[in-house]
Amino acid sequence: MELPESPTLDGTSEELFALANAIAAVIGGSVAIEDLDHRVLAYSSLPGQRIDELRRRGILNRRVPDQPEQLRQYRDVLAATGVVRLAVLAPDELPRAAVAIRAGDLPLGTIWAIEADTPIDADGGRALLDGARLAALHMLRRRSAAELEMRAHEDALRGALDGGWGPEEARFRLGLPDRPRLTLLGLAPAGVPERGVPLAVRLSAAAARHWAAVHAESAVATVGRTVYVLLPHDSPATARRLAEQAVAALGRTLDATVRAAVSRQAADPAELPELRAEVDDILRVTTTDPDAPPVSDLAATHARVLLVHLSDQLARRPGLRHPGIDAMVEHDRARGTDYAASVTAWLDAVGNVAEAAQRLTVHPNTLKYRLRRARELFGIDLDHPDDRLSCWLQLRLQRQPPAPVADPAT
Incomplete structure (x- = not known):
């Protein structure tokens, strides 16, 4: 399978391809420069360079094939400060060395080099480290103009989501079409x-x-x-x-x-x-x-x-809660009774005593007794549809953990 002779990946200039070739000339194997999403930004194309099928597929697809084990390797490379030599993940894969591309503490990508017949030496390690520094400068330069536009759109969207812009101002700042x-x-x-x-x-x-x-x-x-x-x-x-x-x-x-x-x-x-x-x-x-x-x-x-x-709403205004429901739940907790579960099962079954009793694994007469006692002890009227709905909602909320409130704007 031949590689493209004239590499032209979107958003990547010839400088990165030249850098990949320069590193490959020192190391002897194919070199790929990737971003943080594992997309191949540039690759070496020297005659006779050592290469394997995984690298060929990554180049042709413009993205490294997903492998669960390889995710751990990416984390290791991005966490390291120098060159990392990596174990092969498949019988037909050649050994690799890799280095993180950073601008200060900001990770930008990685460089992966297939090793020659012998392990990478000091010259190869220096070529990778120097290449990472040059790649960082190049990637930052190309990102700067795009990031300025992206930041402007980000600020505009944040203001529109907060209601800080009027409709026309939001339309202008976000560059929205007329309709x-x-x-x-x-x-x-x-x-x-x-x-x-x-x-x-x-x-x-x-x-x-x-x-x-x-x-x-x-x-x-x-x-x-x-x-x-x-x-x-x-x-x-x-x-x-x-x-x-x-x-x-x-x-x-x-x-x-x-x-x-x-x-x-x-x-x-x-x-x-x-x-x-x-x-x-x-x-x-x-x-x-x-x-x-x-x-x-x-x-x-x-x-x-x-x-x-x-x-x-019930948390903000606890006075809206039915006092009998809270009393029933507390009675169950303190005395080990099952009034709340029984009322909930009956409401879930839309008043079908046989079905609710089966869910509770009790006799229907036992359930009828519990429902009658719930009315007597806690003043819960299950005959009125509005009261049934109110009780069911409060009991339904009792048995599920509260969903977290969305984070405030920062």
């Missing part, structure tokens, strides 16, 4: 939020790189743990497909579970704060549910979102 079809995506790491978790920081950086590569007209901004992505003119189906692709790609890059929320579509930039609230609600319930789908919208999460808002 936009606005869809807001939200991306957040799954799991209970923890203050200062590096995963949220890594997600922000990885998401910015991802969307810059796959959707030039998107605007990306991070607030707290959530990465917001504004798509100005995609259909709902396209927005969902892009969200699914982003979750899969970012999950592989970060070796973590990422959830995405897709808002309804809007035509007015003034609605962006509402779209943000919708996305926040969806993520609030899906990031704490290990069984939630990777991508969700409000239609799929409406019931849980409604319960979360009701829980918030």
